[in-house]
Amino acid sequence: MSWVSVARKDFIDSRRSKGLWALIGLYVALLALTVYVAPSDVSMTNVLRLLALVGIFIIPISALIIAYLAIAGERESGSIKFLLGLPNTRLDLVIGKFVGRSAVVAVGLALAFVIAAVEGSILLASVDIAILAQFFLLFLFFAVTYIAIAVGLSAACASRSRAMASSVGVFFVFNVLWTVPAISPSRALRFIADDTLGVHLSAQIYEFVYLVSPPYAFQRAADLVFTDQQLYYFRVIGQNATVPFFLEKWFMLVILAAWLVVPLVLGYWRFERADLG
16 A cells, blocks of 8 residues: 555645644634624534635635645656656545645644634633534545545646646636626526527526535535524525425535545546557
């Protein structure tokens, strides 16, 4: 299992990065500060609900920064030839880099959540450990999804600049383009289908296009944790409408899993066929 050695080396090397420690410090500071400024009569669940709204911006940025050079950086520096001669295959490298960077993020988030839980038990009205644990797992899943996207992009790109441009593009598309109603993919699809081709698609299809975005899928999935108050509100269909399976909360986990697997597979496919010189 050569990918294990790659993941171990990547994890150890990442621990020595000052930039990485700064990002972990950001996780800790974000949760600790959110708990600190929260009124004493609110619960940790209310704090986590706020974190779910803020985290759709913080997590993608930090995960992409952590992982966008995972393989592209090794290719540009030439050290990838050393890694592939140990003997590690290109698949080992992709999996190992993904696991190593994911482990770093997991440690950082775990530390942040533990500190927030201790702080919350002192400053807040209540801390529901079950909800805290469930939200941590979902938050980590969301972060690891973006690690996979970044590693897949890094595997597909031959240089640091291309990997950086691709990562910036991903953030812009999912966290900016998707949120502007006038230019969102859902609106673009409506223009092409209804206005141009005269094909009338159901409102559920347009809603699904919104939820294809990882941040929106994460927010919809968060309603599995916050059962007492809805976090994601439908943009196209009515809030009380009967929804098909692909709009159900549990299906958002399938969407996130697809974003975890597909970029890695496509990145590896491109990397496997690349000429490393």
